Amino acid sequence: MTEPLIIGAMVRTLGAYPSGWRQEGAHRDPAGDAEILRRVAQAGEDADLDYLFFGDWLATGPDLEFRDPYLLARIDPVSAVLFLAGITSRIGLIATVNATYADPYTTARSLASLDVLTHGRAGINLVTGAEPRAAGNHGRDAHADNVSRYDRAEEFVTALRRLWDSWSEDAWIADAARGVLIDPDGLRAADLRGAHLSVTGPLNVARPPQGQIPIVHAGTSPRSRALAATEADLALIAAPVLVDAIEVRRTLRGLAADAGRDPDGLKVIAPVLPVVADTDADAHRIVERLLALVPLAEGHQSARTAFPANRTVAALADALAVDPDDALRHAAFDSPVTEAEHEGSAAEAPHSSSAWPASPDSGSRIVRDRGIRSPGGISSQRTPFPPRSWSAMRRPSPTTSRPGAIRAPQTGSMCSRHSSQRSSRRSRRSPSRSSVAAACSDVTARRSASGSASPRPPRNPRSRPPDQTSRDAA
Secondary structure, eight states: OOOOEEEEEEEOTTOSSTTGGGSTTOOOOGGGHHHHHHHHHHHHHHTTOSEEEEOOOSOOOTTHHHHOGGGSSOOOHHHHHHHHHTTOSSSEEEEEEETTTSOHHHHHHHHHHHHHHTTSOEEEEEEOOOOTTHHHHTTOSSOOOHHHHHHHHHHHHHHHHHHHTSBOTTOEEEETTTTEEEOGGGBOOOOEEOSSOEEOOOOSSOOOTTSBOOEEEEOOSHHHHHHHHHHOSEEEOOOSSHHHHHHHHHHHHHHHHHTTSOGGGSEEEEEOOOEEESSHHHHHHHHHHHHHTSOOSSTTGGGSTTOOTTSSHHHHHHHTTOOTTOGGGGOOTTOOOOHHHHHHHHHHOTTHHHHSOOOTTSTTOOOOOOEEEETTEEEEOOOSSOOSOOTTOOOOOTTOOSTTOOOOOOTTOEEETTTSOOOSSSOOOOOOIIIIITTEEEEEEEOOTTSOSSSSOOOBOOOOOTTOOOOOOO
């Protein structure tokens, strides 16, 4: 049986692309996030999305303006989902918590409270952190090593599960006639004593309606995948193409089976960055505009604090394998090209004149603003000769992974409202472009065919006995 899609959204109020905040009409001030969160939540419920996902980053700095502006200043994710709990009624709410720095009792209490307040719509994304500056913000001299972080994360999951299991399902008696409110045997302590964490319990919040709140985990390291396979209900992966996503899912579900879990109980979700427009042509224009708005090392930008070193002409020339002696390496972005240079380039590649026509209003400048559809998504038109102008050549190689690198949207991200496929489970109204597409990146996954049609995170049926210890995922 074909499983319907799980479709959710990662909420990034300043946009999911580095230049998104520069788009006309875009939200630009985090002080006004409350109204944007309301609009996103309403649009998500109107579109029948399954969940809203709130990531986190425990530090800030000027470098983030050029790489991930939405991380500069953002609402704490647990606060965000609690804010939305009272103004939503169907959509799942997933908050990120950093297990390296968070307290397990406080985390279990906050998420159990969210689950009670939303009648079972809470989810938690557990991360171990990759930002070294977070250590100083939490009174530590250095960021913990990978092994220690994942050892602590495994204990953190055990602590959460035991605390959420503090109250048995029948512990609350509330017999007014006999004057008996609870069955004390139904209230259990956590009693966890680990190498990294210690918590006694029990939890002073009612049992979550879901019993065990769904856990999300993302990562690519062996320890990260092991944690996802053994403990997570949703695994968030990074896969540039479908075949890679299928292979990662196969690996994760194999690890889950080896750990004694039902492999189909682990849902694997992969993010895409959609560009939503009325037509493909309109979507292409939005992408080109986003690329054109990414700051480059020209004018005042190159002197700004923490400006990325890989947004210079030299870095772009390296990415495009321009000859070291080519004068183009010393040119400025958008500098004019003479007819002689253009004719020389055309002589080297006769077919290129049709690929790069001169704009009728550009004078002697060769315009290279156009993007084309290719197997890898939106990319520059390639020619076998070195480009004779840097105009709009604002994207390094798609394989670039350096901080601050400019990436085109992933394969399949171009879509139109009229051609997008609808779920066989239910029809979906397209989200408002202004309130969702500009602030969110959709996340898709598979939902169990036996799962509820309710657009909330899948319930987790696993319940841990108090004496169960954490598994070693090393």
